[in-house]
Amino acid sequence: MRLQVLGCSGGIGPGAKTTSLLLDGDILIDAGTGICDLEWDQLQGIRHVFLTHSHMDHVFGIPLLIDALFVHLDTPLTIHALPETIEALGAHIFNWSIWPDFRQLPEPERSLLRFSPMAPGEVRTVGDRSIEMIEVQHAVPAAGFLVSDGEGARFCFSGDTGVNDSLWPALNRVDRLDLLIIECAFADELAELAGAAGHYVPATLVTDLARLDGDARIAITHIKPGQEEQIMAQLAEAAPWRGFHRLRAGDVFTL
Ligand SMILES: [Zn+2]
Ligand SMILES: [Zn+2]
Numbered sequence: 001m002r003l004q005v006l007g008c009s010g011g012i013g014p015g016a017k018t019t020s021l022l023l024d025g026d027i028l029i030d031a032g033t034g035i036c037d038l039e040w041d042q043l044q045g046i047r048h049v050f051l052t053h054s055h056m057d058h059v060f061g062i063p064l065l066i067d068a069l070f071v072h073l074d075t076p077l078t079i080h081a082l083p084e085t086i087e088a089l090g091a092h093i094f095n096w097s098i099w100p101d102f103r104q105l106p107e108p109e110r111s112l113l114r115f116s117p118m119a120p121g122e123v124r125t126v127g128d129r130s131i132e133m134i135e136v137q138h139a140v141p142a143a144g145f146l147v148s149d150g151e152g153a154r155f156c157f158s159g160d161t162g163v164n165d166s167l168w169p170a171l172n173r174v175d176r177l178d179l180l181i182i183e184c185a186f187a188d189e190l191a192e193l194a195g196a197a198g199h200y201v202p203a204t205l206v207t208d209l210a211r212l213d214g215d216a217r218i219a220i221t222h223i224k225p226g227q228e229e230q231i232m233a234q235l236a237e238a239a240p241w242r243g244f245h246r247l248r249a250g251d252v253f254t255l
Contacts, residue, residue: 001023001024001129001147001149001153001155001253001254001255002023002024002025002252002253002254002255003021003022003023003155003179003252003253003254003255004021004022004023004251004252005021005034005247005248005249005250005251005252005253006020006021006022006032006034006035006037006038006249007019007020007032007033007034007035007249008021008034008181008221008222008247008248008249008251009222009223009224009225009249010057010183010185010222010223010224010225011057011224011225012033012225013225013226015249016225017032017033017034017036017037017249018032018033018034018057018058018060019032019034019052019057019058019159019221019222020032020033020034020035020058020061021157021181022038022042022046023129023147024127024129025042025045025046026045026046026047026048026126026127027046027047027048027049027050027126027129027131028046028048028049028050029049029050029052029145029147029157030049030050030051030052030058030059030159031049031051031058031059031060031061031062031065032057032058032059032060032061033057033060033061034061034249035061035065036061043065043068043069044069044072046065046069046077047075047077047078047126048077048078048080048126049062049065049077049078049079049080050080050081050124050131050133050145051079051080051081051082051085052136052142052143052144052145052157052159052160053081053082053085053138053140053141053142053143053159053160054081054084054085054088054089054140054141055139055140055160058159058160059085059089059093062079062089062093063093063094063098063099063102065077066102066112066113067099067102069112070102070105070112073112076111076112076113076114077112077113077114078114078115078116079113079114079115079116080116080118080124080131080133081115081116081117081118081143082117082118082119082120082133082141082142082143083117083119084140084141085140085141086115086117088140089115090103090115094113103115118133118143119133120133120134120135120143120166121133121134121135128149128150129147129148129149130147130148130149131145131146131147132145132146132147132170133145134146134156134166134167134170135164135166135167136158136159136160136161136164136166136167137161137162137163137164137166137198138159138160138161138162138198138199139160139196139197139198142159142160142161142198143159144156144157144158144159144161144167145157145159146170146171146174148174149255152176153176153178153255154174154176154177154178154255155177155178155179155180155181155253155255156171156177156179156180156181156182156216157181157221158180158181158182158183158221159183160183160185160198160199160222161182161183161198161199161200162194162195162197162198162199162200162204163195163200163204163207163208164208167208168208168211168212171212171213171214171216172211172212172213172214176214177214177216178216178217178255179216179217179219179253179255180212180216180217180218180219181219181221181247182200182205182209182218182219182220182221183199183200183220183221183222184199184200184201184202184205184220184221184222184223184231184235185197185199185200185201185222185223185224186199186200186201186224186227186231187201187202187227187230187231187234188201188202188203188234191203191204199222201231201234202231202234202235202237202238203234203238205235206235206238206239206242209239209242217243217245218242218243218244218245219244219245219246219247219251220232220235220244220245220246220247221247223246228246232244232246
């Protein structure tokens with residue numbers, strides 16, 4: 001698998017783009033502002049989008065992506081997400097007011113935008129990639145994805161989450177985990193805000209990481225712009241034995 005980080009910041013700012021990962025050219029995981037830099041042929045290669053949750057920094061690109069692809073598509077673009085996420089997109093974006101309801105276009109029975117509800121624990125297969133949805137804890141219903149290929153390589157993307165009891169057992173069930181991309185949005189000083197908003201801070205993340213078996217590489221994502229160095233320093237201080245990688249737009253993982 002080839003996993004390209006298009007955006008991984010917790011907000012916008014100079015050089016900061018929000019969450020979007022491109023897997024093997026045809027699967028997008030979240031569709032934040034990171035998709036804006038894709039080349040035209042890369043945009044046209046996308047056939048599936050797996051959404052972690054409904055927040056703007058993760059769904060920003062969906063309306064513009066389907067608009068850009070619409071006249072070129074011969075097969076639908078499929079959005080895989082929790083039912084609550086799909087409901088929010090339908091009510092608040094694809095409502096003819098903010099954006100046309102592409103689920104009805106060109107006609108409802110041959111729509112080129114398909115929403116496919118997915119439940120935690122459910123596995124979708126796209127080619128030789130299997131994508132399992134895992135429940136996490138955030139301010140709105142949210143999920144992470146555990147992705148593996150036919151050769152057994154496996155990574156997990158947490159999406160947005162705070163302390164939770166569902167991600168760790170799900171990861172410990174598998175026999176191999178090569179990479180865990182996990183969020184740590186705020187610095188320890190903002191622990192109260194992070195708790196209320198459903199995000200990790202270094203102290204809570206390091207505590208939860210003690211529940212993870214194995215020796216997966218750990219990459220930190222969704223850092224709020226301006227807190228990057230502080231958060232990475234706090235993580236390193238709390239768990240000096242772990243080599244935390246600060247995820248950056250442009251990173252490519254070959255798994
Ligand atoms: Zn969020
Ligand atoms: Zn977010």
